[in-house]
Amino acid sequence: MSKSHMEKIKCPKCSHESEMLVWETMDTKTDPQIKDMIRSGEVFAWRCPHCDNKSLIFYPTLYHQVKEKYLLCYIPGNPSSAVEYMKTINENNESGYDFNEEYTKRVVSDINQLREKLMILDEGLDDRILEIMKVFAIAELQKNFPDLSVMEIYFNKEEDGSHSFAVKFDNNEWGRTDVDKKSYDQVAESFKVPLAVNDEYLIDTEWALSVIEKEI
Known part of the structure; x- marks a missing residue:
């Protein structure tokens, strides 16, 4: 209660x-x-x-x-x-x-993490998969925009129902990058062994990076 x-x-x-x-x-x-x-x-x-x-x-x-x-x-x-x-x-x-x-x-x-976790829950998605996807998204953004650094990144649901990552750069500008089902499923398959165990409490990009380093 x-x-x-x-x-x-x-x-x-x-x-x-x-x-x-x-x-x-x-x-x-x-x-x-x-x-x-x-x-x-x-x-x-x-x-x-x-x-x-x-x-x-x-x-x-x-x-x-x-x-x-x-x-x-x-x-x-x-x-x-x-x-x-x-x-x-x-x-x-x-x-x-x-x-x-x-x-x-x-x-x-x-509080932004709290809102994000609840949005992920509502969408029926796995926050661990999304955190791993964030790491890859950050790497791609840094490659495409070498003069900028990613300061914050959050899962988001767009008005049309599609999913994206909202990204804040060190120039205080916000951008977005798509989150598509194909990539989500690929990450789920590629990391199915560590994802089989769901006993971690603090799931963020640091956790995701440690998982990636062990698997790749």
Whole structure:
């Protein structure tokens, strides 16, 4: 079940204090509305009742999408703490669920990573395959644009339903590169041995690079 509490927030604009609902854990079975709330950012939205100032307050939380057996731990700026938390998720577990090996367990430390993981989940794709694809995409971009460096890269769903990587370069410009099913399937086949095991929590480009170095 979900767990939440009220926390006092000091408004950065008028300095008045007011309360905000903070979700420690989010369970989509007991609170189905939370599925849309986390995707829209509503769970992190706060409004000062005194001056109407609106802010986003990011806090640690555990998101549990029950039907898909998916756990996502978000601890802003601290991925190592998120990993340690996930390692002991079944210890002193009072949730009523058994978070065994059938679960996909992921950790993120950045709100954009959180949004990306949920988008990948909604699209029914494997984030590990996409992270490997990112490494190849970055290499190709660096080859084509040697004067630019890739600073950020995120999976994205376009308005027409197609998939792409949104890419931020070191000149603060954004670009995109297509993510097609053929390439996705090729990566899935080429890396089927390491992908057969799904026991890692922190899945990012560093993880993908380590997998590629072992396989190639």
